[in-house]
Structures are given as structure tokens and as C-alpha cells.
Amino acid sequence: MVKISRYILVLTAVVGLSVVLPQFYRMAFEKPGRNPLIQYSCIDHDFIILRPDADDKWTNREGTKLTREAYEKKLPLMHTRQLVMDGTMPDSINGEKINIQHAGIFRSNFRITPDEIHAPKPKLYPLFESQSGRANLEMPNDFFRITWRMEFIDAQTNRILEDKSRMFSAVLYNRGFKFPATSINGIPTTRKSCDEGYLVIDSANQLFHIKMVKGEPFVRQVELPNGMKFKTIQCVDFSDKLYYAYLFTENNELYVLTPYDYMLEKFEVDDINPDKYEIRIYGDYFNFNVITIGNGFIRTQVVDRDHNKVDEYAETRPTYDTRPEGKIAQLLFPAELKMTDDNSSYVNFFLKMSKSYWWLILSLVLIIAQYFIIRQRKKNIRTEIIDLMLIGLTGIFGFIAVNIFPNKFID
Amino acid sequence: MWKSIIYKEWLKIRWFAIIYAALGILVVGNIFLKGQHDFEFSQEAYYWYSILFNQYRFYEYSLFKFVPLIGALAIALAQYFPETVNKRIKLTFHLPVNENKALMVMMLFGAFCLFAIAAAQLLLFTGLSLVYFPAEIVQSALISIAPWFLCGFVVYFLTALIVMEPVWKYRFLYLLVTATFVPLYLQTAAARAYSPALPLLGVFTVLLSVALLFSGYRFRKGEM
Numbered sequence A: 001m002v003k004i005s006r007y008i009l010v011l012t013a014v015v016g017l018s019v020v021l022p023q024f025y026r027m028a029f030e031k032p033g034r035n036p037l038i039q040y041s042c043i044d045h046d047f048i049i050l051r052p053d054a055d056d057k058w059t060n061r062e063g064t065k066l067t068r069e070a071y072e073k074k075l076p077l078m079h080t081r082q083l084v085m086d087g088t089m090p091d092s093i094n095g096e097k098i099n100i101q102h103a104g105i106f107r108s109n110f111r112i113t114p115d116e117i118h119a120p121k122p123k124l125y126p127l128f129e130s131q132s133g134r135a136n137l138e139m140p141n142d143f144f145r146i147t148w149r150m151e152f153i154d155a156q157t158n159r160i161l162e163d164k165s166r167m168f169s170a171v172l173y174n175r176g177f178k179f180p181a182t183s184i185n186g187i188p189t190t191r192k193s194c195d196e197g198y199l200v201i202d203s204a205n206q207l208f209h210i211k212m213v214k215g216e217p218f219v220r221q222v223e224l225p226n227g228m229k230f231k232t233i234q235c236v237d238f239s240d241k242l243y244y245a246y247l248f249t250e251n252n253e254l255y256v257l258t259p260y261d262y263m264l265e266k267f268e269v270d271d272i273n274p275d276k277y278e279i280r281i282y283g284d285y286f287n288f289n290v291i292t293i294g295n296g297f298i299r300t301q302v303v304d305r306d307h308n309k310v311d312e313y314a315e316t317r318p319t320y321d322t323r324p325e326g327k328i329a330q331l332l333f334p335a336e337l338k339m340t341d342d343n344s345s346y347v348n349f350f351l352k353m354s355k356s357y358w359w360l361i362l363s364l365v366l367i368i369a370q371y372f373i374i375r376q377r378k379k380n381i382r383t384e385i386i387d388l389m390l391i392g393l394t395g396i397f398g399f400i401a402v403n404i405f406p407n408k409f410i411d
Numbered sequence B: 001m002w003k004s005i006i007y008k009e010w011l012k013i014r015w016f017a018i019i020y021a022a023l024g025i026l027v028v029g030n031i032f033l034k035g036q037h038d039f040e041f042s043q044e045a046y047y048w049y050s051i052l053f054n055q056y057r058f059y060e061y062s063l064f065k066f067v068p069l070i071g072a073l074a075i076a077l078a079q080y081f082p083e084t085v086n087k088r089i090k091l092t093f094h095l096p097v098n099e100n101k102a103l104m105v106m107m108l109f110g111a112f113c114l115f116a117i118a119a120a121q122l123l124l125f126t127g128l129s130l131v132y133f134p135a136e137i138v139q140s141a142l143i144s145i146a147p148w149f150l151c152g153f154v155v156y157f158l159t160a161l162i163v164m165e166p167v168w169k170y171r172f173l174y175l176l177v178t179a180t181f182v183p184l185y186l187q188t189a190a191a192r193a194y195s196p197a198l199p200l201l202g203v204f205t206v207l208l209s210v211a212l213l214f215s216g217y218r219f220r221k222g223e224m
Helices: A002-029 A068-074 A080-086 A100-105 A162-174 A324-332 A359-376 A381-404 B002-041 B044-053 B058-087 B089-093 B099-132 B135-164 B168-185 B198-220
Strands: A037-041 A046-050 A058-060 A108-112 A142-146 A150-154 A181-186 A198-202 A207-213 A216-222 A230-235 A245-249 A254-257 A264-267 A278-283 A287-294 A297-304 A309-316 A335-338 A350-353
Touching: A002 A324, A002 A335, A002 A381, A002 B168, A002 B198, A037 A287, A037 A297, A037 A309, A046 A068, A046 A309, A058 A068, A068 A080, A080 A100, A108 A230, A142 A162, A142 B044, A150 A162, A162 A207, A162 A216, A181 A230, A198 A230, A324 A359, A359 A381, A381 B168, B002 B044, B002 B058, B002 B099, B044 B135, B058 B089, B058 B099, B058 B135, B089 B099, B099 B135, B099 B198, B135 B168, B135 B198, B168 B198
Parallel strands: none
Antiparallel strands: A037 A046, A046 A058, A108 A278, A142 A150, A181 A198, A198 A207, A207 A216, A230 A245, A245 A254, A254 A264, A278 A287, A287 A297, A297 A309, A335 A350
């Protein structure tokens, strides 16, 4: 039993050290790397790049250096205010006369990161009144859940509002909704221009639009192509009011849902995987820049307002694992254990194994060192075999752990 | 014999256990006193909204996060430090009972006291939560505070290990290991974010319950 207690303590030390040592190493030696901003110029019909860390901050695709002013002129719909201030805003672009206010309506910014996808979701939502007749949205006093039915709970009394719950549940049931909901997606804030309720996936993988209009339920099923499943649905509130939401499918496609006619329109882009990559979508009067940022790469795909692909550009950059400090880490540590991860908002044991086997060299050196320690302590090598194996498997973590908890008396 | 050992343990820790239990209940009471005040002064719906969408963690009020840790530390020190003064633990080892079993009974009694106090706090917390909040918010809060209570047990087991260790050098090294391991239970996280880690954290907590046997063994073998 004492032997077992020792190995449990050694395991505890290995776990603790595999969190702390690589973390200290990163804090001491890791170099930052900022992503470039790659945008499509509607003037040049080519990509323009801003690299915050580089000496030549502003360049085109070929690497030709640009001044800041030249860079901004090539992206007039992004830097409109500055160009107007400088008096250099063009009257027309691509032969089209540009009305600044009108073009501004089509500007949109969207961003989603994997840690927003892999995050605990609230299970209760407020259902706003979509047509209250008031200029501003008002927070309702109740929140809803969709389990075996749609239930509204009054925050003041912490009790279920039976009449409202029955009314909404009945309408959902009659429209073919299969309880419970598996995903509820909306913009649960009063700080938006108007309310469009929620896009809800039911247990039969059907998509419904649910909102409240003058106190009554509004439920509309959205026709989905056979077998279409979504990784996430992100509702948007853009000033052009052309879309309800960006929809990211399981096979890494991107769709938008249009209002009123509930059409799903596909963006002609590929590998849009919000599970793994940060996705940014910048829309303007002419195009959408769909940017995917992963570990060591950035890719911009451009589609026009009809969602057809115009062009694309990708760059890779060194990651921690390929930079010198990362390679030394691979020699020192067999693995890195983290309780948090850049791609998740959960706390978990995120184990990242070393990309190479260089750490085995250090393990071998530490096994030899441990052998001499054992000899010095005049211990029988056969009783220490498990310790040596532990060092072989866990490298520096195991070496420190078995020496913090010595088996001086345990044979 | 066992009853006497348990009674001896109770005599050592009783005041610390009572103060910890009282402190825990006061802190839980204070959390909901604040909650009731906030309910009165801001709309209930906005209070719920802050919890659901603005990451307001009402259960972190009054440093509740550290209460199980401090309570466990106090009980472990009260229980094991007197045993190291003049090596009184040797009297227990001289009793006609299995030495490991005696240590385990000591440790189990301390852990049981911690469990009883934690259960009282959690029952009170759950009961009061259910008055103000729906099941979803209560469940999220309980998942979020669960690692803090597991942390209490881990701190208790590792403090026992450190206090009973006869060599100062190793006490310091065990303290370093504790400093690397305990923060795993105390990460700042959104409500329910700890849910995937809880099973493994629970396993580690249970495994560490035998930690005392190691330093107890070294003590018995006369390591200086």
C-alpha cells in the first residue's frame, strides 16, 4: 500500500510538472507572432496585405512595398473615413458611382473563434417582442428553455408561466417541431437594431425560426437539403438586413439564410471549419473577404455579392513547434499538459504530445543519471526498474518526480 | 481502540471543524444576502441575464472559492501538526493496531469531517439557489464550485503528507508539488466550463487519499 501511495504521489508530481514546466518555459522564451491582415482590393482586383510585425508593413501580393496612404487608397470601402478626411475618396469604383452612405450599409464584420464554439452554452434565453412598436428593445421578465416543451420561467417568481409555455409549445408541436431542441441560436441582447428571434435545431435535425410577434408565437420551418447538419449557426444583425445568419455546416461549407423567403445560399468557399479555425468575414459593397486563420496559416477567399468565388490567397508562417524555442521544448518535454486551450472555453486536461521524439535523448540521459543516483544510494537496481521506466516514458517530469518522492526504504 | 483513536482525532480538530463549518455557512449566507440585495435593487431578469450571458459568477462572492481550501488546511494542520511535536505519532504506532490502518483511520476521519461540512454547505447553497434561480443556473453553479470542494480534499491530503514528512528538505519539495497540482482545481472559468475535467479531478482526489501513508512510512522508518 505504501508503494502504491508513492506511485500515486509520483503521478501527481508528473501531472503538476507537465503543466507548470512547459508553461514556465513558454512564458520565458515564446515569441509572439501576429497574423497579417489580407484584404482584397476592389481597385487593384488583387490582395493587399498588412503585416503588423514586419518592416514593410503594407505590401501587395507580390511583396511590393506600399505607403500607408497608398494602402488605404486601395481599400477605399474599408478606410472610407480616412480617405474622405484626406479628400482622396474616389467618386466611382469599377465604373460605379459610389454613394458613401449607401456603400456603408453593405459593410459588415463577423468573427467566430473555436473557443466560442467549444464553450458551455446557456440553456435559457430571453424571447424579445419583435414588434413592440417601441424604438428600443426591452428585456422580457421571463426566459425560455426548450426541453420536452417550450417553457417560459418568470425571473421574479422563479416559476413557469403555464399559459405562455402551452401556447408556444402547441404552435411548435403543430409545425412539426420534435422536442427537445439541440441548438438555440440568436442574439440575446437588447443592443441590436431589431429582434429576429432564434434559429433552433430540433431533435430531428430540422431548422426552425422562432420569434414572438405581438405576444404571439411566430414559427417557421426552414427547408434544409437532405442530411445537412450544422456545426454552428451564427445570427447576424447587419445594416443591409440581407441575411439572418451565417450557417457553418458539418462538411465545412458556409451558407447564409435570407430573410422572408428563407433561402439557404452557399458561399463558394471551402474548408470553413469553425471547430478548428478562427473565421472572419468582412463584407463590403462589392465582395466578401472570408478569412480562415489556423495554427501557422492564414487564408483569404473572396466571393462577390452573388457569393461566387473571385480569388483566394494563403500564407503560412512559423508556429511555436517550428520555431527554435519550440524545437528546444521538444527536446526538453515529452508532452505539455494544459488545463485551458486556445480552441476551447472548457477546462479540461488538454494533452499535447511532443511533435518529435527528441525528448527521448534527454530521457536516456536522465535514466543514466538516475542509474548513478541508485548506485550512490546502494539500492538494488531491480527494485528501481519501474522508476527507470517512468523516466523513460515521462522524461524530465518523471525524473524530478521520482527524486522528490524517493523510495529510500521501500523495497 | 478505534473509537479512542477517532475520539483523539475529534479532540484535535473539533474547534477548527466547527469554525470552518460556521465560516462556510456564513459565506454561503452572505452570497445569497448579496443576491437578494441585487434582486431588490436591479430587475430580476437583468440579474439572471448577467449570469447567463455576461459571465457574472454570483457564487464567487465572499471568496467562496478559497473557503474549502482554507478549511481543509486548518483541519489538516490541527490534526497532524500536534503529532509531529515530540513525535507523538509514535505513540499511535506503538498501539497494538496495524500502523497503516491507524493512519488511514486518522485520514478517513478528517476527510469525513471535511465531507460532512462540505455537504452542509452544498445543501444550503443548493437550497437557497433554488429559491432564486431555475435548475439550469443552479446546475451550472454546482458544477463550477465542485472543483473547489475537491480542492479542499486534495489540500487536506497533501498537507497531511507535508506535515508528517520528517525531513524539511522533502517538506519543501512536497510543497512545490502541491503548488503545481492544486491550481488545477482553481482555474478561473466560465460557469459549467469545468464539466469535462471533473471526472479526472475526482479520480486524482480519491487517489491522493493514501498520500499520508508515504510520509507516515518514512516517519516510522526513522528518516531524519
